[in-house]
Amino acid sequence: MELEAPAAAGEAGLPLPAQAAAEELGFFEKLRTYLRAFPPSAAERAYQKRFAPLGLLAEQSPYATPSAELRDALLSGFKVGKERVENHTVHGGSPVQNGWNLTYHAFDYNLAHFGLGTLDDPQWVIQDRDAARLERAASARAGLWGNHGYEAAYAMTWTDGAGQALDGMRAYTLRFKVPPPVDGFWSVTMYNLPEYFLVANPIDRYSIGDRTSGLHYEPDGALTLHLRPDAPTAPEARANWLPTLTGAFRPILRMYQPRPEVFNGGFTLPPITPA
Structure with missing residues (x-):
């Protein structure tokens, strides 16, 4: 059965679910x-048919008066x-590595479409499709969208x-001790939990990296970053301050156009250490 978009659409252009x-x-x-x-893509159509008994492929909503x-x-x-x-x-x-999850392959779940600049290479494709679907769900949960590792390597x-x-x-x-080896740029961004959102802070600094002006x-x-809720008193530390939240938080290190040592063990991520 070919699926067609419903006629009604909301302000954002998305179709409207049944009220x-x-x-x-x-x-x-x-x-x-x-x-x-x-x-979904043709490669996923057979998998999608598994959802039919749940009503997810029905033309009319079965969820108003479900059994x-x-x-x-x-x-x-x-x-x-x-x-x-x-959990995943x-x-x-x-x-x-030193507390960091090296999620360099978190966005290798695609199999059907490889756009401009994307390598159709087995090294960057998760061949186990069930594993790929779980990785895709986790990536959507915590990152929404991202690049393949050779474009941007992520650690969280x-x-x-x-x-x-x-x-x-x-x-x-x-x-x-040495900055992340990149040909592009790198940054550490601060997110809250459990939503993984940016949160306002007194200096409007949500990330810090080699493009941040005035770093000491x-x-x-060597470069020491200070992750804390309150401003450091020393000027050098304050220049390198990335404000944290008062609750739980999750930082991400992004390395754009990473060099080979990011993947071959030549570069080791340092641990986040209590001050």
């Missing part, structure tokens, strides 16, 4: 509506699926170097 759908099943009604408007069996299946499946995605997001199969962490959860009430340092480097070229 009669039960509120607790709103996620599935949105998914049903968007699947019709934006069908008890369908309702219970959807809600219990949603709970299990959410837990699986959350934080504890996925990426290598860990929820803990310090000793494995303790990052706490916005504490002060931390991140000391690069040590005589040997």
